[in-house]
Amino acid sequence: MKPNPTPPAAVDAGFFCARRKRNETARQRIVPPPLLFVHLKPLACRRLVPSLLVAFWLASPLAVHAAGVKHAGVAHTARSTSTHATNTAVDPSTRALTADDARYLLTRTGYSPDARELAPLVGLTRAQAVDRLLEQTRRTAVTPPPAWAADPPLYGAPAKNMTDEQRRELNQRRDRMAASLAAWWAQEMASTPSPLTERMTMFWHNHFVSSDDKVREPVALYRQNVLLRANALGNFGVLLHEVSKDPAMLVYLDGAGSRKGHPNENFAREVMELFTLGEGHYTEQDVREAARAYTGWSIDRPTMSYVWRANVHDVGAKTVMNQTGDFDGDQMLDILLARPETATFIAGKLWREFVSPTPEPSQVQRVAGAFRASGYDIRVAMRALLLTPAFWDARTRGTLVKSPSEFVTDTVREFDIGYDDPQMLAQQMRALGQDLFRPPNVKGWPGGDAWIDSTTLLARKQFVERMFRATENANAGGPSMVLPSSSASSGVQRTALRPAAAMPRTVAGVRFDLSRWLQAYGLGPVDVPDEASREALQRAVLPFAPAVPQTVGVNSAACLQALLMDPAYQLK
Numbered sequence: 001m002k003p004n005p006t007p008p009a010a011v012d013a014g015f016f017c018a019r020r021k022r023n024e025t026a027r028q029r030i031v032p033p034p035l036l037f038v039h040l041k042p043l044a045c046r047r048l049v050p051s052l053l054v055a056f057w058l059a060s061p062l063a064v065h066a067a068g069v070k071h072a073g074v075a076h077t078a079r080s081t082s083t084h085a086t087n088t089a090v091d092p093s094t095r096a097l098t099a100d101d102a103r104y105l106l107t108r109t110g111y112s113p114d115a116r117e118l119a120p121l122v123g124l125t126r127a128q129a130v131d132r133l134l135e136q137t138r139r140t141a142v143t144p145p146p147a148w149a150a151d152p153p154l155y156g157a158p159a160k161n162m163t164d165e166q167r168r169e170l171n172q173r174r175d176r177m178a179a180s181l182a183a184w185w186a187q188e189m190a191s192t193p194s195p196l197t198e199r200m201t202m203f204w205h206n207h208f209v210s211s212d213d214k215v216r217e218p219v220a221l222y223r224q225n226v227l228l229r230a231n232a233l234g235n236f237g238v239l240l241h242e243v244s245k246d247p248a249m250l251v252y253l254d255g256a257g258s259r260k261g262h263p264n265e266n267f268a269r270e271v272m273e274l275f276t277l278g279e280g281h282y283t284e285q286d287v288r289e290a291a292r293a294y295t296g297w298s299i300d301r302p303t304m305s306y307v308w309r310a311n312v313h314d315v316g317a318k319t320v321m322n323q324t325g326d327f328d329g330d331q332m333l334d335i336l337l338a339r340p341e342t343a344t345f346i347a348g349k350l351w352r353e354f355v356s357p358t359p360e361p362s363q364v365q366r367v368a369g370a371f372r373a374s375g376y377d378i379r380v381a382m383r384a385l386l387l388t389p390a391f392w393d394a395r396t397r398g399t400l401v402k403s404p405s406e407f408v409t410d411t412v413r414e415f416d417i418g419y420d421d422p423q424m425l426a427q428q429m430r431a432l433g434q435d436l437f438r439p440p441n442v443k444g445w446p447g448g449d450a451w452i453d454s455t456t457l458l459a460r461k462q463f464v465e466r467m468f469r470a471t472e473n474a475n476a477g478g479p480s481m482v483l484p485s486s487s488a489s490s491g492v493q494r495t496a497l498r499p500a501a502a503m504p505r506t507v508a509g510v511r512f513d514l515s516r517w518l519q520a521y522g523l524g525p526v527d528v529p530d531e532a533s534r535e536a537l538q539r540a541v542l543p544f545a546p547a548v549p550q551t552v553g554v555n556s557a558a559c560l561q562a563l564l565m566d567p568a569y570q571l572k
Contacts, residue, residue, distance in 0.1 A: 093127040093387050100539060104397055105129055107543070107572050108354055109386065110195025112410035115520060130386045134379050138197045139230045143188040146180050146222065153219045153304040177218040179423060182436040185225065186429060187422035189409045200232035200378075201225065202405065203353055205437075206444035208243045208275060210252040212437045220248040220304045221437050236346060236376035237337050240275065244333060245306045247299045253442070256299045259312035263291035270442055276336040278345035282321070289318040293332040343372035347381060354382075355391050356399045357448055363388045398543040398571045401451050404432030407460060407570070414541070417467065418511035431459050452570065464564045468557065470512040518556050525557040534559060542568040 097105070102121035106113040121129045154174055162170065189198045205228055212221055224246050231239040243249055244267070250256040258264035268291035272282040296313030299306060318327050321335055336342055347368035351359040367388065371381035390396055402410060408428050411417065419425065426436055433456050439445055514525050521536055523529055529537065537560055538546060546566045550559065563569065 092389055092392065094125045096123055096125055097121055097129055101126075101392075102129065103539070104543065105133070105386070106195070107410070108391075108400075109133060110199055111189070111406060112414040112541070114414055114416070126387060126392065130383055133196055133386075134233065134383060136194050136196075137200075137233045138192070138194045139232075139234075141188045141226075141229060142192055143184060146177070146184050146218075148177055148180075149219065149222050151219065152302070153217050155217060155301065174216065174218065178212050178221075178437065179426070181212075181218045181222055181225075182426035182430075183421070183423040184222075185436050186405070186408075186425035189405060190412050190422065190425060195413075197229060197232055199406075200382075201229045202403075203350075204228040204232060204239065204243075206439060206447075207349065208239075208249065209439045209442050209444045210246075210248040211439050215248045215251045217248070217251070217304055220246075220251070223304075224248040225437075233378045233382065236371075236378055236381075237334075239378075240337065241330060241333055244271065244275075244329070245297060247304045247306055250297060250299050250306070255294060255297050258291065258295050258297070259309075260292070260295050260314035263288075263295050263314060265291040267291075267294055271333070272336065274443060276342040276345065277339060278341060278348075281339070281341045286320050289320045290332050292316075292318050293320070293327045294329040297329055337376065340368075340372065343368040343376070347371055347385070350381060350385055352447075354385060355388070356396050360390050363390050398568065400572050401448055402570055402572050403445070403447060403451055404429045404434035404456075405436070406572070407432060408463070411463070411467065411564075415467065415512060415517055418513070420510075424510060428463060432456050432463070457570075460570065461565060464561065464569075466510070467512045467564075468514070468561050470510065470514075514557060514560075518560070521556075523556040526555045528553060529556050529559055538563060542566065543571055544568055 099118060099122050102118050102124075103113060105121065106117060121132065124132065154170060154177070189195075192198050205225070208228070210221065210224055212218070215221055224243070227242055227246060228239075231242065247256075249267075253267040253270055254264045255267040258267070265287050269287045272287065272290070273279055292314040296309050296311075297306070298309045298312070313328065316326060317324055320327065320332065321339065323335060325331070327335070344364065347364050348359050351364055351367070367381055367384045370384040371377070374380035385391065408425055412419070412425065429436060433451060434445060445451075518525060518527075521529075521533055521540075523533060533556075534550065534552075537556075538550075541560070541563050545568075546563060547568050548562070548566050550562055554562070
C-alpha cells in the first residue's frame with residue numbers, strides 16, 4: 001500500500017483541535033474513536049498521539065486489519081508502575097527499578113538502551129540509578145575529531161584578496177567541513193558510552209544557539225561544541241561566562257563588533273531573555289545599559305579566538321536591574337546569575353527537555369532552589385529533576401516527542417545498525433528536520449509537537465522501512481519485509497539498504513542484523529511470536545502499549561516493523 005503523506009486535512013485538524021482543547025484541562029482523559037485508539041497508556045501521552053496516529057494510520061497497511069484483531073500489550077505500562085501506586089510511605093527515591101523503569105530512565109536521559117546498558121540498572125534504587133548515570137558522564141568525545149579540527153580557521157585570509165575561483169573553492173571546502181562536522185557529532189551520539197553527556201551537549205547547543213548559517217566557520221563551531229560538552233554537567237555560571245565569550249557566539253550575536261558609542265544590543269537582549277532570566281524579567285533600559293557593559297569583547301579573526309579590546313569598552317556608570325556601577329561584561333553576567341529567575345528559568349527548560357511539556361511549578365521551584373543553593377551545579381539540578389515524583393509518574397511516560405537526532409540515534413543504537421559513513425546519520429537527522437549546527441533561529445529548535453508534521457512523519461516511516469529493506473525478501477503472507485527462513489539458522493545477510501525514493505541518497509552502506517537482534521527474545525525473523533514474546537518486543541521498543549492494534553499471527557519481523565511504525569515509537 002502506497003503511503004499517503006497528506007492525510008485528509010479535515011480529519012487531521014479535527015483530532016488536533018480536539019487534542020488542544022482537551023489539554024486545557026490538566027490530565028483530563030481524552031476519549032478517541034474506538035477503532036483508532038485502543039488502550040493508550042499512559043494517559044498523559046494522549047495529548048500527542050492523535051495527530052501522530054492519523055497520518056500513520058492512513059498510510060499503514062495495518063488499517064485493514066484493525067477491526068476485530070486482538071490488541072496485545074494492553075497492560076504494558078500498568079505492569080511497570082503498579083508498585084508505584086502502593087507503599088506510599090516509602091521514600092520514592094529508594095524504590096527499586098524494574099526493567100521498564102530502567103529503560104524509561106535511560107531513554108529519557110539518553111537514547112534507547114540495549115540489553116547491556118539496561119541490566120546494570122535493574123534492581124538499583126532510583127537514587128542509585130540516577131547517581132550512576134551522573135557519575136558516568138564525560139567531558140570529552142570518544143570520536144576522534146575531524147581531520148581539520150586543528151587547522152587555522154578558513155576565513156583568516158581577507159576574502160577581498162581572492163579571485164572568484166578561490167572564493168568558490170573556499171566555500172566548497174567550508175561546505176565539506178560543515179558536513180563532516182555534523183557527521184562527527186552524529187557519530188559521537190551513536191557511539192558514546194555516556195548518552196546523557198550528548199543529550200546535555202545538545203540541550204546547551206539549543207540553549208546557547210550559534211548557527212553555521214551565520215558563523216560560517218566550522219573550526220569555531222567545533223570548538224564551541226567541545227566547550228559545551230566539557231561543561232555540559234559542570235557549573236552553569238562557568239558555562240555562561242565561557243560561552244558568552246566564545247568566538248562563534250560573538251559572531252552569531254554580533255558581539256564582536258560592539259563598541260562604545262555604538263553598542264550592539266543583540267547579545268545583551270538574548271542573554272537575558274534566552275540564556276538566563278526569561279521573558280518578562282528585564283526592561284529595554286536594562287538591555288541598553290547592559291549592552292554597554294559587553295563592549296570590548298571581540299575576536300581575532302585569523303585565529304578565531306577571543307580578545308579583550310579595552311580601547312572600545314564603554315567605561316562609566318551603568319544601571320541594570322536596579323544596580324549601578326562601572327560594570328564590565330563579566331560583572332554583568334554575575335548580576336544575572338544572582339537573580340533567582342535564572343535558576344527557575346533553567347530548571348523549567350530542563351523540565352521540558354526531560355520530564356514533560358508542562359512544568360509543575362512547585363516541583364520546578366524545588367529543583368531551582370537546589371540548583372541555586374549549589375552555586376549552579378548542573379549535576380545537582382539534574383539529580384533533583386530526575387528524582388522528582390513527576391519524572392517517575394506513569395502519566396509522564398510517553399509525553400515527549402523524540403527529536404530527529406534522538407529518533408535516528410535511538411534506532412541505530414538499539415538495533416545495532418551498521419553503517420560505513422556517519423554522514424548518513426547526519427543527513428537523516430536533517431531530513432527529519434534537525435540540521436546539526438544549524439538551529440533555525442536564536443531561539444533554537446522549538447521541539448515537542450513541532451517535530452511532527454506530515455512530511456517528517458513520512459520521513460520517519462521511510463527510515464524504518466529502509467532498515468527492514470536490508471533483509472528484504474519476498475513475503476507473500478505478511479505486510480512486512482523479512483529474511484528467508486534459512487537465515488535464522490545459517491546467519492544474517494548483512495546487505496546494504498537501498499534508499500527509498502523520497503529519502504536523501506545515503507553515502508555508504510547501512511546494515512541491520514535482524515536475526516541477531518531477535519535472538520535475544522528466542523525468535524527468528526520468520527517465527528510467529530506468542531503473546532508473551534509480542535509483549536516482550538513491545539516493552540523493548542515502545543514506552544507504552546501500541547496505539548495501533550497489532551495483528552496477531554504475523555512473523556517476528558512483521559511484528560517488530562509494525563511496532564516501529566506505531567506512533568508510540570515517536571514518543572519517549
